[in-house]
Amino acid sequence: MPQDWILGLLGGAMIGLAAAAYLLINGRVMGASGIIGSLVDRSAKENATERAAFLVGLVLFPGAAAFATGTGDTHVSGNLVLVALAGLLVGVGTRIANGCTSGHGVCGISRLSLRGIVATVFYIGAGGLSVVVFRHLLGWV
Template identity: 75%
Template sequence: MPQDWLFGLVGGGIIGLAGSVYLLVNGRIMGASGIIGGLVDGSARETGRERAAFLAGLVLVPGLAVLLTGGADTHLTGNLAVVAAAGLLVGLGTRLANGCTSGHGVCGISRLSLRGIVATVFYILAGGLTVVFFRHLLGVI
């Protein structure tokens, strides 16, 4: 759709607002991989409930919005082997790098963090090469 960029800009603004609330009110960086990762590997300790509340909002609120507006589709590939490999890489990679698109990308770049900028350059380059290789050369995705 031609107005996709506008939805992108507005949705992005809401993401920035969410990150601002989490920073200015709770004093925390809104990084999706860090918030869930700390729960998964047990390193969260006393911040566990706050993380769980964030994740509950992240699942329930858009879930309700989709329910009310009549559905959405992630258009995820049906190849479950690819999906599993991708999930494994995303989980491992974001925890090694200590951040993903929200933590390094949105929250890091916005405070000119060198780590955030370098991480973003590397994951976009790797993502681009992966799509070129697996889509245009192998035709798997």
């Protein structure tokens, strides 16, 4: 669709503004894997309720927006074994690398962090390779 890039830019700006607000108001880096990961492995200490509040907003607002507009569709693969494997890889990988698309990508690159840039190069590279292998060579997804 021709308006996809406009929606991408608009949604991206909202993501960036959310990260900006979380930094300038709460003084925190908005990294999704860090926020959820530190809650589930109980490494979040004094900030646990703040992180939980972030996650509640992250579930409720897009949930309501998708419901209201009828736009929500993730098109997740029906191959649940592969989906579970992917989830494990994403969970382990983001915690070992200490960041994901929001933390390393959005928050890291925007402050010209070398770690953020290197992480982003590797996860996008691995993502591209993963699509080549699983989609084009093996035809699994």
